Amino acid sequence: MYKLTAYLKPFRKECILGPIFKLLEAILELLLPTMLALMINHGVAKHDTSYVIWIGLLMVLMSILGYGSSLICQYYAALASQGFGTLLRNKLYKHISGFSYAELDHFGTSSLINRITSDVNQLQLAVAMLIRLVIRAPFICIGALIMSMILDFRLSLVLMAATPILGLILYFIISRSAPMYRAYQQKLDRIAQLVSENLTGVRVIRAFAKRKGEKERFAKASEDLATTAIRVGRISSLLSPLTFLVLNGAIIAILWFGGIHIDEGRLSQGELIAFINYITQILLALIVVSNLIILFTKASSCAGRVNEVLEATSSIVDPVPAAIRDANEEKDQAAEQTVPVIRFSHVSFGYNTTGDTVLEDINVEIKRGETVGIIGSTGSGKSTFVQLLPRFYDVTTGEVLINGINVKNYTLRKLRRKIGIVPQKAILFSGTITENIRFGNEEASDEEVRLAAKIAQADEFIAGLPDGYNTSVARGGANLSGGQKQRLTIARALITNPDILILDDSASALDFITDAALRRSIAEHSRDMTVLLISQRVSTIRQADQIIVLENGKIAGVGKHDDLLGSCEVYQEIYISQTTSEVKSS
Numbered sequence: 001m002y003k004l005t006a007y008l009k010p011f012r013k014e015c016i017l018g019p020i021f022k023l024l025e026a027i028l029e030l031l032l033p034t035m036l037a038l039m040i041n042h043g044v045a046k047h048d049t050s051y052v053i054w055i056g057l058l059m060v061l062m063s064i065l066g067y068g069s070s071l072i073c074q075y076y077a078a079l080a081s082q083g084f085g086t087l088l089r090n091k092l093y094k095h096i097s098g099f100s101y102a103e104l105d106h107f108g109t110s111s112l113i114n115r116i117t118s119d120v121n122q123l124q125l126a127v128a129m130l131i132r133l134v135i136r137a138p139f140i141c142i143g144a145l146i147m148s149m150i151l152d153f154r155l156s157l158v159l160m161a162a163t164p165i166l167g168l169i170l171y172f173i174i175s176r177s178a179p180m181y182r183a184y185q186q187k188l189d190r191i192a193q194l195v196s197e198n199l200t201g202v203r204v205i206r207a208f209a210k211r212k213g214e215k216e217r218f219a220k221a222s223e224d225l226a227t228t229a230i231r232v233g234r235i236s237s238l239l240s241p242l243t244f245l246v247l248n249g250a251i252i253a254i255l256w257f258g259g260i261h262i263d264e265g266r267l268s269q270g271e272l273i274a275f276i277n278y279i280t281q282i283l284l285a286l287i288v289v290s291n292l293i294i295l296f297t298k299a300s301s302c303a304g305r306v307n308e309v310l311e312a313t314s315s316i317v318d319p320v321p322a323a324i325r326d327a328n329e330e331k332d333q334a335a336e337q338t339v340p341v342i343r344f345s346h347v348s349f350g351y352n353t354t355g356d357t358v359l360e361d362i363n364v365e366i367k368r369g370e371t372v373g374i375i376g377s378t379g380s381g382k383s384t385f386v387q388l389l390p391r392f393y394d395v396t397t398g399e400v401l402i403n404g405i406n407v408k409n410y411t412l413r414k415l416r417r418k419i420g421i422v423p424q425k426a427i428l429f430s431g432t433i434t435e436n437i438r439f440g441n442e443e444a445s446d447e448e449v450r451l452a453a454k455i456a457q458a459d460e461f462i463a464g465l466p467d468g469y470n471t472s473v474a475r476g477g478a479n480l481s482g483g484q485k486q487r488l489t490i491a492r493a494l495i496t497n498p499d500i501l502i503l504d505d506s507a508s509a510l511d512f513i514t515d516a517a518l519r520r521s522i523a524e525h526s527r528d529m530t531v532l533l534i535s536q537r538v539s540t541i542r543q544a545d546q547i548i549v550l551e552n553g554k555i556a557g558v559g560k561h562d563d564l565l566g567s568c569e570v571y572q573e574i575y576i577s578q579t580t581s582e583v584k585s586s
C-alpha cells in the first residue's frame with residue numbers, strides 16, 4: 001500500500017490539515033467529560049447555578065467548534081480521496097492501454113475492469129478514512145486513557161488490563177480474514193467475467209437454449225462468492241461484540257471498584273461519571289479502530305492487486321533509438337522495391353499463457369502489392385501468424401521483417417500505421433457510421449470516408465439507411481447485420497491507406513458475390529497495397545498471387561491455387577471438402 005502513497009503527494013495539504021482539524025475535534029471531545037465532572041462537583045453539588053450555566057455554555061461552544069473542525073476535516077478528506085482515486089484510475093488506465101496482448105491475456109479483461117473500478121474505490125475509501133479517523137481514533141483511545149489515569153490511576157489499571165485482551169482479539173480476526181479478502185476479490189473477478197461473457201454472448205446462449213445452464217453457472221459462481229463473503233463476514237462480525245464484551249466487563253469492574261473508591265473518599269461522583277464517559281469514548285474509538293483495521297486489510301489486498309498491474313510492464317515496447325535509426329533507413333525507396341515487403345524468417349511462437357508452440361519454423365516471403373491467401377483448419381495458427389506483424393505478440397524465436405527491417409526496430413506507432421488490420425470479430429463503437437469509419441483516420445475528408453465505404457462494398461447499404469452516413473451505430477453495432485459490420489470495419493482499415501491490409505476472415509459473413517466484388521474493388525483501388533486474406537473458403541483466396549497453407553502451426557504449402565492442388569495434400573483436402581459440400585448443398 002505504501003507504494004501508492006505517491007498518488008497522495010498532490011494532496012499533501014489536505015492530508016496534513018484534515019487530520020489536524022480532526023485532532024482538534026478529538027481534543028475538544030476529550031475535555032468534555034472533565035468539564036462535566038467540574039460541573040457536577042463544583043456546580044451541581046454546591047448548587048451554584050451560574051457556574052453550571054457558564055460551564056454548560058463553554059461545553060456547547062466546544063461542541064460547535066468540534067463539529068466545525070470535523071466538517072472541515074471531512075471536506076479535506078473528500079478532496080484528497082477523490083483526487084487520489086482519480087489519479088490512480090487514470091494512471092492505471094494509461095498503463096493498461098500500453099499493455100500488449102500478452103499482458104491482457106495474463107490478467108484477463110474482467111479482472112482489469114474490477115481492479116480499475118472496485119479496487120480503486122476501496123482504496124479511495126481507505127484514504128478518506130485514513131484522513132478522518134486514523135489519527136483521531138488512536139488519539140482518543142490514548143488521550144482518554146491518560147485522562148482516566150489522571151482522574152484515578154488505580155482504577156485506570158482495569159482499562160490497561162483489558163488492552164492485551166483486545167489486542168489478541170484483533171490479531172485473531174485479522175490473521176484469519178486477510179487471506180479471505182484476496183480470495184473474495186478473485187471470485188468477484190470471476191463473476192465479472194461471467195457477466196461479460198453472458199451479456200456479449202446473449203444471442204448465442206439463447207440460440208443454443210443454454211440459458212438454464214448459464215444461469216446455473218452464474219448461480220454457482222455467485223454462491224461461491226457469497227460463501228466466501230459469509231465466511232469473512234462471520235469472522236469480522238465477531239470484532240464488535242467481542243470488543244463490547246471486554247469493555248463492558250471493564251465498565252462493570254470500574255463501577256464496582258469506583259464505588260469502593262467513592263466510599264473511601266478517594267473519588268468524587270463527578271469523577272466516576274467522567275471516568276465512565278472516558279471508557280465509553282475508548283470503547284467507541286476501539287470499535288472505529290477495529291473497523292478501520294478491517295477496512296485497511298481489505299484495502300491492502302486491493303493495493304496488492306493494483307500494484308500487480310502497475311508493476312507489469314508491457315512486453316512489447318518501442319525500440320532503443322539506435323534501432324529506430326535503422327528502421328528510418330527504410331526510407332530508401334529503392335531498397336523497399338527490392339526486398340520483400342514481409343518476411344518471416346524461422347519464426348516460432350507460443351502464447352505465454354499456455355506455453356504450447358503455435359507456430360513452428362515459419363519461413364515466408366511476400367512481395368509488395370501481392371494478394372496473399374492464408375488458409376488452414378481452425379486452430380492452425382492463421383490469426384496468430386498475422387498478429388505477429390503489428391507486434392500484437394512478439395515472436396519466440398526467429399524474425400519478422402517488414403521492408404527488410406525487423407518489426408522490433410520500428411516504433412509501434414510507425415509500424416502499426418503501415419498495417420490496417422480487420423479482426424475476425426467486427427467491433428464497432430457507439431457513434432455515427434462516419435465516426436466509426438473515421439476512427440482509422442480522424443483527418444479523413446467526407447469524400448475519403450465515402451471512397452473507403454465504396455471499396456468495402458458498404459456505400460450501398462449505408463445509402464439505404466434512414467440517416468445515411470449519419471446513422472447512429474448502437475453499442476457494439478447491435479443495429480447492424482454481421483456482414484454490414486464487417487464491411488464497416490474493412491472501410492475503417494482502408495481509410496488509413498495502409499501498406500499492408502490484413503483481412504482476418506473478415507468477409508466470412510458476406511455472400512459470394514459481395515465477397516468477390518470486395519476483393520476486386522480492393523485490387524483495383526490499391527495496387528501497391530499488400531493484402532493478406534485469411535479465409536476458410538478456397539473460393540475467397542483462389543485468385544491470390546500466392547496461398548500459404550497452414551497446418552498445426554507449420555507451413556504445409558505455399559504457391560498458387562493450381563500448383564497447390566497438385567502438390568499440397570492439405571490444400572487438396574480443404575478444396576475437395578468444400579467442392580463436395582457445395583455440390584451436396586446445390
Ligand SMILES: Nc1ncnc2c1ncn2[C@@H]1O[C@H](COP(=O)(O)OP(=O)(O)OP(=O)(O)O)[C@@H](O)[C@H]1O
Nearest residue numbers: 105351353354358377378379380381382383384385
Ligand atoms: N490468446 C491466446 N492465448 C492462448 N492460446 C491461444 C490464444 N489465441 C489462440 N490460441 C491458440 O493458438 C492456436 C492457433 O490459434 P489461431 O487463432 O491462430 O488459429 P486460426 O487458424 O486463426 O483459427 P480460426 O480459423 O479458428 O480462427 C490455437 O490452438 C488456439 O487455441
